[in-house]
Amino acid sequence: DVKVTQSSRYLVKRTGEKVFLECVQDMDHENMFWYRQDPGLGLRLIYFSYDVKMKEKGDIPEGYSVSREKKERFSLILESASTNQTSMYLCASSPIYRSYNEQFFGPGTRLTVL
């Protein structure tokens, strides 16, 4: 079974703090993705990565950065957290040969910025 894990289920931070969200997958997938999920807006893509040290902006990259130093690990960084970044963050991965796009998701991190 594919397993995607995220470092925290719940996180509370203060405005201006630097926040790191970690995602690890154990299936040797090339593609990894970070989404945020808000009521009524669905999942919106923040960043994705096709390979180690590669990253591409998604639909809402402002205020976020990412790091992929190892194939299995994809980190999302909030350089200076703001209250409008309070959300559910979901990580996903997929193998590059699966051209039909199926992604496997982690359990999510619910981030609250006070």
Add this chain to the structure above:
Amino acid sequence: EDKVVQSPLSLVVHEGDTVTLNCSYEVTNFRSLLWYKQEKKAPTFLFMLTSSGIEKKSGRLSSILDKKELFSILNITATQTGDSAIYLCAVGGGTSYGKLTFGQGTILTVHP
């Protein structure tokens, strides 16, 4: 810009009812349409559709794709309380492999 729209946004039914969830899309270079179920945890994969008119079925759930009219439906018959969840529709296409565009989701609540 790729776009996926789901309807209704929320639905409340009683056990035993049949529900139909809708998903319409506008995507460049369509490859696939996927349905996921999300309870209070990771979204789990239900179906992937790539060809028009071929129904995919799993127990009480079924789904079909119409590539001419650019939509898909997800049917759930004889609903149970365990079907209560957010149902997500996503479409793969565009110029980047692996990328999905998601709809807003439909929140389904099934009362006993």
